Amino acid sequence: xxxxxxxxxxxxxxxxxxxxxxxxxxxxxxxxxxxxxxxxxxxxxxxxxxxxxxxxxxxxxxxxxxxxxxxxxxxxxxxxxxxxxxxxxxxxxxxxxxxxxxxxxxxxxxxxx
Amino acid sequence: xxxxxxxxxxxxxxxxxxxxxxxxxxxxxxxxxxxxxxxxxxxxxxxxxxxxxxxxxxxxxxxxxxxxxxxxxxxxxxxxxxxxxxxxxxxxxxxxxxxxxxxxxxxxxxxxxx
Numbered sequence: 001x002x003x004x005x006x007x008x009x010x011x012x013x014x015x016x017x018x019x020x021x022x023x024x025x026x027x028x029x030x031x032x033x034x035x036x037x038x039x040x041x042x043x044x045x046x047x048x049x050x051x052x053x054x055x056x057x058x059x060x061x062x063x064x065x066x067x068x069x070x071x072x073x074x075x076x077x078x079x080x081x082x083x084x085x086x087x088x089x090x091x092x093x094x095x096x097x098x099x100x101x102x103x104x105x106x107x108x109x110x111x112x113x
Numbered sequence: 114x115x116x117x118x119x120x121x122x123x124x125x126x127x128x129x130x131x132x133x134x135x136x137x138x139x140x141x142x143x144x145x146x147x148x149x150x151x152x153x154x155x156x157x158x159x160x161x162x163x164x165x166x167x168x169x170x171x172x173x174x175x176x177x178x179x180x181x182x183x184x185x186x187x188x189x190x191x192x193x194x195x196x197x198x199x200x201x202x203x204x205x206x207x208x209x210x211x212x213x214x215x216x217x218x219x220x221x222x223x224x225x226x227x
Contacts, residue, residue, distance in 0.1 A: 040219060
């Protein structure tokens with residue numbers, strides 16, 4: 001099993017450009033999450049999904065959109081990138097809320113100039 | 114609202130010395146507690162967790178953490194660290210069963226020197 005994979009690993013954008021980050025998991029997990037990690041701030045939840053076709057806002061959703069059209073994939077979109085969105089983005093998945101262990105991908109380092 | 118406080122942003126220590134990474138949480142209900150570890154340029158991995166039962170939990174690589182309800186703490190300890198333990202450690206909390214979100218602390222960078 002590959003676990004949780006993320007593409008791309010690195011990306012540089014100019015202000016105003018758009019892009020989509022792809023997260024895929026092969027563990028048949030229902031729950032999937034997008035976090036951003038910034039120095040001194042730990043991980044903050046952007047959006048999450050409790051199942052195929054559902055999404056919900058996390059702590060810092062502004063400027064991002066998500067979609068979960070297939071159970072194994074969770075997409076994070078930036079419609080108009082801003083320098084404040086420079087960060088490392090992590091995707092995670094979990095089997096169910098009661099068990100609560102989240103499995104993380106390797107991260108995507110995004111720089112917005 | 115829940116919150117997690119990791120009091121030390123960096124902990125430098127020499128190899129084979131003991132270490133304690135502190136974690137305090139605030140919550141008005143029962144909680145589940147977790148420690149995750151992030152090695153350089155990698156994602157987070159679960160190190161250990163407390164869900165119920167014994168308040169002392171252990172990981173396979175020698176770390177342990179003790180849930181202290183009265184002090185709302187879940188400190189991580191290791192009696193003798195190795196160079197390979199150099200990483201960032203995150204404490205996290207969720208409010209009981211059937212909740213879908215973790216709240217993470219800001220992390221503690223453990224740097225082990227030879």
